[in-house]
Amino acid sequence: MKIYNKLIVLVMFALCISACDELDENLQNPTQVTPEGASLDDVYNSVQLTMRSIAGNMWYWPASLSRMTANTSAYQYIDASNASSFNGVWSNVYAGLWADIEVVQNLAEPIGLDIHVGSTKIMKAYSMMLLVDVFGDVPYTEALQGTNVIAPNADSGADIYTAAIAMLDEAITDLTGTNAASPAYDNFYGGDADDWIKLANTLKLRAAVTTRLVNASAAAEVNAAITAGVIEDESEDWEFSYGTSRVNPNSRHPNYNNSYETSDGAYMSNYYMWKLRADKEDGGGNPFVDPRLRYYFYRQTEDASALDQNVYSCHFSNLPDQASKPDWYDDVDPRLPYCVAYPGDGYLGRDHLNNEGIPPDGNLRTIYGLYPFGGQFDDSTFEDQQQQGTTGALGQGIWPMMLSTYVDFLRAEAAxxxxxxxxxxxxxxxxxxxxxxxxxxxxxxxxxxxxRSVEIRGGGTGTVKELYGADQDDVDDYVDYVLDAYDNAANDTERLDIIMNEYYIALWGNGIESYNMYRRTGMPSNMAPALEQGPGEFMRSFFLPSDHVTRNPNASQKSITDQVFWDNGSATVY
Incomplete structure (x- = not known):
């Protein structure tokens, strides 16, 4: 009997061993989608949505350092952004975008779907350059190796840029002359291979201009990209377009949601609003207002200088008294504003690196306007826009990633x-x-x-377009003003400052290009200083994300003064 029982135990043990062997060979999570079981259309959609998210991730922090929007996180640069600020973009790139692109290419390449393959290579190449622009050296060749490489080492930024250019060339080859079927849904270009090719050439031009300080071949690369064909028309713009649905799903622009629902919107930059409101002056010293101002920003109060002192956080005074403006503002430009964008007008934002507390100003501060976020055009109604998403263009905005206007300014800089x-x-x-x-x-x-018809003070009526919108005469007057300044500039430094100033204004909605431009040129030359004197050295690159540093033993935290490979330090930034 004992022998019989032992035999039963041995048989059961053998069966268990066999079952374990089968488990070892079939370690597949039944709830996880495998590449073989994935829907190509669904994964391609995921790539586009993640690309959209990355564009959003690249908005606030870079824009706040170039004074395009207000950085209210600290008085010192060392605290203006922290190591957790970019955890989202890190995850979006490595765990989201690149992983999904690998699936798309594995599914699409064997069956000749060249537009799927080529377009995803372009998006990956762009994201590679973005990581370098923001952080410097990051993992690339050892990334996405699964358990084979669980702690990837970083590649040099220069090598990653080189790999990105090679990937763009591969994409151009994939897309040239293809008759392949288009993706079921392409938010960017509707599956047009020629438009994707123009984007690839444009990103090569962008790379050449971005690296021109350290790249002896930059001029030839720019000329080659132009000859090959770059984005030249608005119909070719690379942008993600949002809808107007508020729920199920919410398809509206996130910056519309930021300012037009029930919460207080983000602070606008007093300096950037002043750039459009009063930086340019006519022959009599009066502001020559940029016609785009009302499209970019909406004022919720008529006079931001005449409010109760409890709504201000000026720092050096209780009220926005321009006599209290710090001396170091005057050292840059005596006309720079303090606490409000322009005394006597309704533009209420914050100065650069103002970390004061938040007063009850949510329904008074200036907010995102119609362009490019789909908000309200400034029609001088000065109304509280926290109306549960019922005003303006209802969030039908865009993330502008590479527009034809940007390309022209890059070409002007290169020329x-x-x-x-x-x-x-x-x-x-x-x-x-x-x-x-x-x-x-x-x-x-x-x-x-x-x-809408509006009554004019003093009598009469007119439409909002007639009274406040820009027309061709406004555009011509502005262009003539700038070109006259360009023609009368004393040297190429002044001419470049004019080009960069106009590029800076046209970039509204794109933070990374303004941040790159500032580090590359140090322009606009009258960039507002920090609110406090001595804010520390400028943040020439961002901290590596904390998720990466704490989980990867081969990663170590960097300094914010580390320059990315294309930044040779020749531009004065502060």
Missing amino acids: LTLGTSDNPRTMLESGMRKSFEKVIGFESRDPGTFS
Whole structure:
């Protein structure tokens, strides 16, 4: 009997061993989608949505350092962004975008779906360059190796840029002359291979201009990209378009949700609003107002200088008294504003690196306008816009990633600094006109506002468009003003400052390009200083994400003064 029982135990043990062997060979999570079982259309959609999220991730922090929006996180640069600020973008790139792109390419390449393959290579190449622009050296060749490499080492930023350019060339080869079926849904280009090719060439141009301080071949690379064909028309713009649905799903622009629901919107930058409101002056010293101002920002109060002192956080005074402006503002430009963007007008934002507490100003501060976030055009109604998402263009905005207007300004910069084949003045004018066309075109997203009849103070009526919208005369006057300044500039440094100033204004909605531009040129030359004197050295790159540093034993935290490979330190930034 004992022998019989032992035999039973041995048989059961053998069966268990066999079962364990089978488990070892079939360690597949039954709830996890495998590449073989994935829907190509669904994964391609995921790639686009993650690309959209990365564009959003690259908005606030870079924009706040270039004073495009207000950085209210600290008085010192060392605390202006922290190691957790970019955990989201890190996850979006490595665990989201690149992983999904690998699935798309594995599914699409064997069956000749060249547009799927080529377009995802372009998006990956762009994201590679973004990581370098923000952090410097990051993992690339050892990334996405699964358990084979659980602690990837970083590649140099220069090597990653080189790999990105090679990937763009591969994409161009994939897309050239293809008759492949288009993706079921392509938010960017509707499956048009030629438009994707133009984007690839444009990103090569972008790379050449970005690296021009350390790249002896930059001029030739710019000329080659232009010859091959870059983005030149608004119809070719690379942007993610949002809808107007509020729920199930919420398809509205996140910056519309930020300011037009029930919570207080983000603080606008007093400096950036001043750039459009009062930086330019006519012959009598009066502000020459940028016609895009009302499209970019909405004022919730008529006079931001005449409010109760409890709504201000000026830091050096209880009220926005310009006599209390710090001396170091005057050292840059005596006309720079303090506490409000322009005394006597309704533009209420924050100065650079103002970490004061938050007063009860949510329904008074200036908020995102119609362009590019789908908000309310400033029709001088000065109303509280926390109306549960019922005003303006209802969030039908865009994330502008690479627009035809940007391309013209990059070409103008290259022509002036590298001697490329373009005429810098011609490209400057073209960039400005395309910017106005793009911005004014957003009127069609909220036709009710522009057609509404308004009573004029002193008698009479007119439509919002007639009274406050920009027309061709406004555009021509502005362009003539800038070109006259360009023609009368004393040297190329002044001419470059004019080009960069106009590029900076046209970039509204794109933080990473303004941050790159500032580190590359140190312009605009009258960039507002920090609110407190001595804020520490400028943040020339961001901290590596804490998730990466704490989980990867081969990663170590970097300094915010570390320069990315293309930043040779020649530009003065503060």
